Amino acid sequence: MLLIFPPTAKACEPPAGIARLAGALQTHNIPCRLWDANLEGQLWLLEQQPEANDTWTTRAWRSRHKHLQELREPTTCANSSRYTTAVNDLNRLLLMAAKPLQAEVGLADYRQSDLSPVRSKDLLQAAARPELNPFFPFFQQRLPGLLDGMTTVGISLNFLSQALCSFSLIGLIRQQYPNVKIALGGGLVTTWLSRPDWQNPFGDLIDHLIAGPGERPLLELLGQNTSQSGNMPGYQQLPLQQYLSPGLxxxxxxxxxxxxxxxxxxxxxxxxxxxxxxxxxxxxxxxxxxxxxxxxxxxxxxxxxxxxxxxxxxxxxxxxxxxxxxxxxxxxxxxxxxxxxxxxxxxxxxxxxxxxxxxxxxxxxxxxxxxxxxxxxxxxxxxxxxxxxxxxxxxxxxxxxxxxxxxxxxxxxxxxxxxxxxxxxxxxxxxxxxxxxxxxxxxxxxxxxxxxxxxxxxxxxxxxxxxxxxxxxxxxxxxxxxxxxxxxxxxxxxxxxxx
Ligand code: SF4
Missing domain, CATH: 3.80.30.20 (tm_1862 like domain)
Structure with missing residues (x-):
């Protein structure tokens, strides 16, 4: 199973949800792969040279590797102006890199001028036209290797800022890997499913929607007996040195x-x-x-x-x-x-x-x-x-x-x-x-x-x-x-x- 944490959320620490799920799957000897598409996606977008050539963007582009390094060094906390410049410049680069696609990407947010994450028809639209998402080339590049040998994908959707990218990713998987089963869970999905007026608008796209802690439903989905306890989070597959924080x-x-x-x-x-x-x-x-x-x-x-x-x-x-x-x-x-x-x-x-x-x-x-x-x-x-x-x-x-x-x-x-x-x-x-x-x-x-x-x-x-x-x-x-x-x-x- 491939467990995905989609863009965009703050990439300052490994995602706890998929790490907890990985722990549960590993306890039951179910092979799984973890993909922090949020962190990797942001790092990929930071390498796409923006079209804008104003002074701020040019400086940010030139300094991006230095800023990333600074943001990962514990000593940076002693110098708040160095920290602030690094954060603001990287945020600027994300924003400018995604601008041609009418998307506003930041270190802590994602917006699209023509689509709203609180409208199901917009989410379905994001899935129908995944190529309009700024992360699309990155998703396309990474998915073949990650999905190799996988039959099921679990996506952890926690924040509104992840919704449009999640659906773009889902749309791409549906188009190119029609036999792969998709399960969608996480905090935002839990909120949707708790609505008294909930009627699933995503039935044709997503195989399973999961509310609340996902370990048990996921294991049941995979035909496992869930009585076995003990599921320490498993972070080992995540790129722990790359998170945007001064120390892990x-x-x-x-x-x-x-x-x-x-x-x-x-x-x-x-x-x-x-x-x-x-x-x-x-x-x-x-x-x-x-x-x-x-x-x-x-x-x-x-x-x-x-x-x-x-x-x-x-x-x-x-x-x-x-x-x-x-x-x-x-x-x-x-x-x-x-x-x-x-x-x-x-x-x-x-x-x-x-x-x-x-x-x-x-x-x-x-x-x-x-x-x-x-x-x-x-x-x-x-x-x-x-x-x-x-x-x-x-x-x-x-x-x-x-x-x-x-x-x-x-x-x-x-x-x-x-x-x-x-x-x-x-x-x-x-x-x-x-x-x-x-x-x-x-x-x-x-x-x-x-x-x-x-x-x-x-x-x-x-x-x-x-x-x-x-x-x-x-x-x-x-x-x-x-x-x-x-x-x-x-x-x-x-x-x-x-x-
Ligand atoms: S009920 Fe609990 S989670 Fe909700 S605001 Fe109060 S203390 Fe916080």
Whole structure:
């Protein structure tokens, strides 16, 4: 079986999904091949000389090998302007190389002016005319060797930015290898399949659509008994030295879904995804093994929220290399000694959904946190030397401008403890609990849209929120400094390397 991670997503770490699937297949002695078409595709596109000859593009083209090398050197993190130039230049090259095909390719995004990834007819169109995709010559070049001896292909489609390229690839496989079976899974497919109004528009193109963790369905598809457990991710077939990061970042998922599962705005919850954790002892043992085998610079724990048991486990059995991940404002973190112990375990950065500095808004969102507790935890983490990547959410139905100003005040008060910030404008999940309460309208015309627009009950719409963020929230120097610190394009994926 050939497992593919398609373009375009951030190529800063090996794809965890196909590595986990490879582990499961290998445990069952099923031969498989892994292809990170995202990383390879971007590296291939960076070697296609763009037609544009403006000063920026010419400089970027001349320096591309130097930039790639710099982006892979740990020392580059000590020189943020070298890092920023390398990232911006490489991003420019991707953009200009794909421009003749009306595509906008970047290190973290993919768009096509005439096709939308949230419209099934556009995805089918991408499959019908694969030659219009900028990665087409690369797909054509690589597929014969990769598909040699293979009867089934599994494609891991996680982000909207991968959708059009995935379908172009599927179209090409269908045209040139009609006997190969195609299975499509991953986060985005899980979202599609969770829609109450889902009707498969891809039945003629794709043999199997898989929702949720793919190991079991894939093994069943291949006629295997799935009772055998143990499926450590298998990264060995991936080009680990080539990822665009200053040192190897190894991703690892200890659970799918979320153990909290209560936040009203959360797509995970709206999709009804179940919380499926691996046993903590298994996670800790696998992390140790992975660290020994691959010697990463950093571990990226992918869980939506690391469980309290796992945090305790990391302290008792540290993985031996620096790590970071998402946590909630856990009670454990109110104890300064616990935060120090966490730092000792290698924790260099925690991602935290602060969302709002207004208690009433937090309560309406069912975040389950108190602001005093959040402030105390931020201070504990600062004292322990753990960086914080904070996530804020503006424009939720419960918020108004005054509440947003309280968020601004909260961030100002705790700015010394917040290293990085992500500012998001609220999107209402299309099938979330709150939808019936508001006058809704579709944002984009698309049968696969994930979100719906809505009429804000307090007139605090997206336009007002954006103006507030730009003209008021980002102005105070201490907040502007936090925003400026965010690594371009790679944002939280590289932030821990700068801590
Ligand atoms: S903690 Fe995160 S993943 Fe969990 S329910 Fe809240 S928003 Fe969703």
């Amino acid at each position: 970042i190894l991703p690892y998922s200890a659970a799918s879904g979320c153990w909290w599962n209560r936040c009203s705005f959360c797509p995970e919850r709206a999709e009804g995804n179940r919380y499926l954790p691996l046993p903590t002892s298994q996670v800790l043992a696998e992390l140790q093994q992975l660290v020994q085998q691959y010697r990463p610079t950093l571990l990226h724990l992918l869980d939506n929220a690391l469980s309290p048991a796992l945090l305790q486990g990391m302290i008792e059995q540290p993985p031996g290399v620096p790590w970071y991940g998402f946590v909630r404002f856990e009670q454990q973190l109110e104890d300064p000694a616990f935060c120090h112990a966490l730092r000792q375990s290698g924790c260099v950065m925690l991602k935290l959904g602060i969302e709002s500095g207004d208690q009433a808004v937090l309560d309406r969102l069912h975040k389950g946190i108190r602001l005093e507790q959040a402030g105390l935890i931020l201070e504990n983490l600062r004292q322990a030397g753990i960086a914080v990547y904070g996530y804020l959410l503006f424009g939720t139905p419960a918020e108004d401008q005054e509440a947003a100003r309280r968020t601004l005040a909260f961030v100002q008060q705790h700015h010394a403890a917040i290293s990085f910030l992500n500012l998001a404008v609220f999107n209402m999940p299309l099938f979330g609990d709150e939808v019936p309460e508001y006058e809704t309208e579709l944002f984009y015309e698309g049968d696969l849209s994930l979100y719906t627009g809505f009429k804000h009950p307090k007139g605090w719409g997206r336009g007002e929120v954006r103006r507030f963020l730009c003209q008021e929230f980002s102005r105070p120097p201490e907040i502007a400094a936090i925003i400026r610190r965010d690594p371009p394009q790679f944002t939280s994926n590289h932030a821990a390397l700068f801590c």
